[in-house]
Amino acid sequence: MNATVPIHFLDLRDRIASTREPLSRSKHLPGDFYHSADIHAVEKRKIFLDTWLCVAREEEIPNPGDYLTLRVVDEPVAVVRQPGGEVAAFVNMCLHRGVAVAEGRGNARGFSCPYHAWGYDLGGKLKVAPRMQHSECDMQGSRMPPMQCVTWRGWVFVSFNRAAMPFEEFIAPYEKDDKLWWFQTGRTRLAEKLVIEVACNWKLLVENLVDVYHVPILHKGTFGSMVRYGGTSDSFECDLLPRGGWAYDQKARPHSSGGKQMFPTLPWLEGMSDDTSSRAGIFPNVNLSMRLDSLRNWVVWPTSPTTTELHIYLMFPHAAFDDPEFAKNLEVYKAFLHKLVGEDAGMVASLQLAMKSPFFEPGPMSHLESAVRHVITNYLDVVTAG
Structure with missing residues (x-):
């Protein structure tokens, strides 16, 4: 960058x-x-x-659907345990107006924007956008910006940069x-x-x-x-x-x-x-x-x-x-x-x-x-x- x-x-x-x-x-x-x-x-x-950033301990989100949120230099981040057990992270910002769809921490089956109810799965993929049937914009496959995410010794590291050096090289x-x-x-x-x-x-x-x-x-x-x-x-x-x-x-x-x-x-x-x-x-x-x-x-x-x-x-x-x-x-x-x-x-x-x-x-x-x-x-x- x-x-x-x-x-x-x-x-x-x-x-x-x-x-x-x-x-x-x-x-x-x-x-x-x-x-x-x-x-x-x-x-x-x-x-x-x-670069790579340490944002959580895996123990903080032990079960599928467990999530936590934080702000990294004022950018909203969500870290979520996926249904298959892996951990994913994404920029916590609704694709409509940018409102955070997850707050604090907890367990969820998916996320819904509190502003206009756009709904997302646990990986941040858009599932529903109410009353948007007249829009000609193609939203198929849309998702909140995913972050690179790895676990190391029980810690969750993420990177906003999709071209960041491989984590193995970093560590x-x-x-x-x-x-x-x-x-x-x-x-x-x-x-x-x-x-x-x-x-x-x-x-x-x-x-x-x-x-x-x-x-x-x-x-x-x-x-x-x-x-x-x-x-x-x-x-x-x-x-x-x-x-x-x-x-x-x-x-x-x-x-x-x-x-x-x-x-x-x-x-x-x-x-x-x-x-x-x-x-x-x-x-x-x-x-x-x-x-x-x-x-x-x-x-x-x-x-x-x-x-x-x-x-x-x-x-x-x-x-x-x-x-x-x-x-x-x-x-x-x-x-x-x-x-x-x-x-x-x-x-x-x-x-x-x-x-x-x-x-x-x-x-x-x-x-x-x-x-x-x-x-x-x-x-x-x-x-x-x-």
Whole structure:
């Protein structure tokens, strides 16, 4: 999708040259990238309408007819379990006037537009258009725009772009050398999805989630003192993968006050140290995380140039759900997560305010920000291409 790039965006190219310098000379992006409506529009076309996006967990729609809806950079999407068991997705927009035909989530045999009652099957194909018998327009075989849709490790990925690279190629860097051996979500169960609104541009949150530099400082009172990234407290080793991906192992105790384990050990980690932990990121907006007793998927969705919605999927081994104390422990776990996310949310909101200031100048990057730079430079490659 080679869209015309606004002049305002082109004017920034000279100002991002320092970001592409080697890490020891690299600087962060200019503030415009975090509030400009023009740049947000470019990101929508060149990133979110072009690549593969993780939109759901299969468990959320287990039965034929189960569906859920969401908005991706303000485009309406429906994800539906088909009668044969496969998952399909389409742009949730009636072919008559564009009204969304599905709302929220639920189970249906088909969909009916609430405006003029045009009816569709579960795959988005038009079945009935009342009082249109005098129209000479050929509507035979019409359907709401279908999206590419695949499932991977229990997750639903979609793409608006019918010519997007094959998903197997997209995900290959993470499958190579069993890079995500620890992300065995097929052997876990989804407990809950948290949805948190954050007052910042989506990239600030994506960068924050891979920024290890701030962890021992900002999160000192929650989990910062329980995390180690390398041989020393001042080192960080990370696999920088193609197209902005990254993965690394760390030493980190389970998420809880004091690092106490609250749920059974993930089966494939039995016998391993209680500080076993790994993380990975999939461009543009997916962040995967493992502790000894749990898995999480953090998905960052832009809702405007300066606001973001964070979806956190919480997954545990099946044995955890048999524990009579599970519900109580889950509430404690969620409270801890809300606390640490609150620490980040306050900080990125402060960053967001700085981005529009005429006094803001991008600062140099630390050697601990290698993954942050990797994500940013890949982002620049994408939005400045073509």
